[in-house]
Amino acid sequence: MNIIIVGGGKEIHFLAKSLISKGHKLTIINKNSEDCIILKRLHEKAIIVLGDGTKPYILEDANAHYADMIIALTGKDQDNLVVCQIAFGLFNIKKTFANVNDPKNVHIFKELGVKTVISTTQIISSLLEERISTEDIHNLFPIEEGNITLMEIDINEDSRVIGKKLFEIDLPNDSIVGCIMRNNKAIIPRGDTTVTLGDRLIILALPNVQSEILHTLLEKVE
Amino acid sequence: MSSPHEYIIIAGCGRLGSFLARLLSSDNKSVVVVDKNEEAFNNLTEEFSGFLIGEDITEIDTLIRAKIDKADVFVAATNDDNTNIMVAEIAKKIYQVPKVIARLYEPTKQELYQQLDIDTICPTILSAIAFKEIILAEEE
Numbered sequence: 536m537n538i539i540i541v542g543g544g545k546e547i548h549f550l551a552k553s554l555i556s557k558g559h560k561l562t563i564i565n566k567n568s569e570d571c572i573i574l575k576r577l578h579e580k581a582i583i584v585l586g587d588g589t590k591p592y593i594l595e596d597a598n599a600h601y602a603d604m605i606i607a608l609t610g611k612d613q614d615n616l617v618v619c620q621i622a623f624g625l626f627n628i629k630k631t632f633a634n635v636n637d638p639k640n641v642h643i644f645k646e647l648g649v650k651t652v653i654s655t656t657q658i659i660s661s662l663l664e665e666r667i668s669t670e671d672i673h674n675l676f677p678i679e680e681g682n683i684t685l686m687e688i689d690i691n692e693d694s695r696v697i698g699k700k701l702f703e704i705d706l707p708n709d710s711i712v713g714c715i716m717r718n719n720k721a722i723i724p725r726g727d728t729t730v731t732l733g734d735r736l737i738i739l740a741l742p743n744v745q746s747e748i749l750h751t752l753l754e755k756v757e
Numbered sequence: 758m759s760s761p762h763e764y765i766i767i768a769g770c771g772r773l774g775s776f777l778a779r780l781l782s783s784d785n786k787s788v789v790v791v792d793k794n795e796e797a798f799n800n801l802t803e804e805f806s807g808f809l810i811g812e813d814i815t816e817i818d819t820l821i822r823a824k825i826d827k828a829d830v831f832v833a834a835t836n837d838d839n840t841n842i843m844v845a846e847i848a849k850k851i852y853q854v855p856k857v858i859a860r861l862y863e864p865t866k867q868e869l870y871q872q873l874d875i876d877t878i879c880p881t882i883l884s885a886i887a888f889k890e891i892i893l894a895e896e897e
Contacts, residue, residue: 611839643817
């Protein structure tokens, strides 16, 4: 795929490396000449364009007519919006991604036609909140733009669900235990699977029931 | 004809925003001027009798505080094209403000936003035309 990334300093090195290693043709547009020099040195296979990616003629220089996807990662929400709209409206790029810094802009950008809107602020703050509330969650991934979350929860000695079968545990309706990791083996559980100490439960759930799940699984035995 | 109670929001209080605010205000329109830099309000003269909001227009809460849902006209006149585009689109598409006008320095962006039913004014093009007319008039 031909992919254009607009903006982004050091933080895009990992993304750029991973896209190039997967065989995508990458063009990076950056308006800072020092950043461009560093980008060129680190990513020899990428095409680096110096300029303001919110201007149609700069996008044309970056061969936007042949691009399949554009990712807007500048620090200003309004610039990211304009990049995506020009890419779609003038260059017919179907896949447009915008990063937004103000989470309130997520639904605004979607109404204004940006296909995928990512709010790193929102993702990071939700991660932090969950980390603070318990240390027994190992991972929490927002999927489908945060509409679903995947949680990994370790069952410690205080948990009151040890020894119970899954159907006896009163988990909220909008959640399901998809897998249990026990002694490095994956078990696909059924209703009669018993939860034991040290299990890591992998749970798929809607975000609004996250805290209820934690409450049910990790609350201490009275 | 427009009613004297027409409610107009102007984003950006630089040379253009402040001058326009003064003209509209002396024409008895109710005008609100928004600029994140409160010092910019010094550009306004005593003739201006509207309201001022010293906040960042790109925050949706600022637009709500400016009562964008009641606006008849929204003018985006900040010194940043992309800010003008974003707030103009929010005014037009999300709050259905009947008349939305944005100032764009960059002529090549104009085409796209006219498709989106936002009126744009490009000072570069306007001055070029004015220059051309003077030059050609002198030749006659």
